[in-house]
Amino acid sequence: MSSKAPHAALVAPPKPKPVRARKPGANTNGAQFDEFWAYLPDHKYIYVPTAELWPAASVDSRLPPVDVPMHAKPILASKYLDQTRAVQQMVWAPGEPTVIENRLMADGGWIPHTGARSFNLYRAPLPPLPTAAGMDASPWVRHVEYVFGAEADHIIKWLAHRVQLPHEKVNHALVLGGAQGVGKDTLLEPLKQAIGASNFAEVSPQQVLGRFNGFLKSVILRISEARDLGEADRFSFYDHMKAYTAAPPDVLRVDEKYLRAHSILNVTGIIITTNHKSDGIYLPADDRRHFVAWSPRTKEDFPPGYWPGIYKWFAQGGRDAVAHYLGSLDLSGWDAKAPPAKTQAFWEIVDASRASEDAELADALDKLGRPEAVTLDWITTKAPMEFRDWLRDRRNRRKIPHRFEECGYVPVREPHGKDGLWVIGGRRQTVYARKELVLRDQIACAAKVTPSPPPGK
Secondary structure, three states, rough: OOOOOOHHHHOOOOOOOOOOEEEEOEEEEEOOHEEEEEEEEOOOOEEEOOEEEOOHHHHHHHHEEEEEOOOOOOHHHHHHHHHHHHHHHHHHHOOOOOEEEEEEEOOOEEEEEEEEEEEEEOOOOOOOOOHHHHHOOOOHHHHHHHHHHHHHHHHHHHHHHHHOOOOOOOOEEEEEEEOOOHHHHHHHOHHHHOOOOHEEEEEOHHHHHHOOOHHOOOOOOEEEEOOOHHHHHHHHHHHHHHHHHHHOEEEEEOOOOOOOOOOEEOOEEEEEOOOOOOOOOOOOOOOOOEOOOEOOOOOOHOOOOOOHHHHHHHHHHHHHHHHHHHHHHHOOOOOEEEEEEEEHHHHHHHHOOOOHHHHHHHHHHHHOOOOEEEEEHHHHHHHHHHHHHHHHOHHOOOOOOHHHOOOEEEEEEOOOOOOOOOEEEEEEEEEEEEEEOOOHHHHHHHHOOOOOOOOOO
């Protein structure tokens, strides 16, 4: 037998030193047990200070094993959290505690469920400095009044509502318009501190139309530079925003990258800022979801030193002064659910949204006697040649339903067909009915449509 030492690979490795178990709550490596909650749907762990999800291996590397009665050996920290500090859901709900006991959020709102826990991703803002109570917020108030004149009072109360009642929905958006450089951004600057920076989101119209909508977890959602959408996308943007601008729905579903989709309360307040009145957003005449304020100011209306002065005031406590002012403003006579006033600027945007095709379609409907239901074929019998060509152009198919809606008609789905189209004269067609009719009557009128239109006027 060889006297040489065995190969190094065959030598048994030294036994690792046992890790000493600690009691829950003990601080180790800068982390504590009460800084984590187990998120059961993904089997990950919420780090409370940032609400980020950690894998089990990371938790076990920061927290020691735990001595638990009835267990012969200490258990891993992640397993201990699974058993004692677990949540079934992540939600975003202003006005609620960090961990919401005995309730879960479903599509329609809260439901009671004994023993359940939901982790609240909302983070309340820091309170204003105590000295803010004695500070004067008039530099900001004067700025709002100078920029937006008579509409300033409504704007200020809308913003105060978001500060005082972030858990309630304002059922209309603010549209703040005007020339570039007149202080729309400056107006909103102190709001980020008043409601909390994490609760103020900014997106573009294109992002709103995209798949991911984590921006809905906000007390104020600013959509900036609403323009250059193209006519079809202007309609799509308006329709898409309906669920976000007003409640119901009371609950929205949020889809974020790398996270499981989860429910949030629909409380975000929408502010749309734009420099463009004629080619900006689309608004129909019967809209009840937008308050439009348009500034008559230009950059030249502000004296030299104005902007450095107001931002210096913000930095020296002005933000806290505005936060305190908005947080204590009397809102007893202001109704967040009431439809907003239709300002002169509102009607100017409505008129700019109208196309020549609206008038031509209205003329054709008048010639048909404004029937309770109508098809495109009927319209073409009363339309001039140029408008008939526009209706038959496939590139305009997405615009036609909006043109009918402007004239008081909406498409009616055939309730028994898969594609929702009506078979009339051997052809599948869309039928439009008067939108003031209830759905039952719309369907009944659509079913009576024939290949030939009525005599008309």
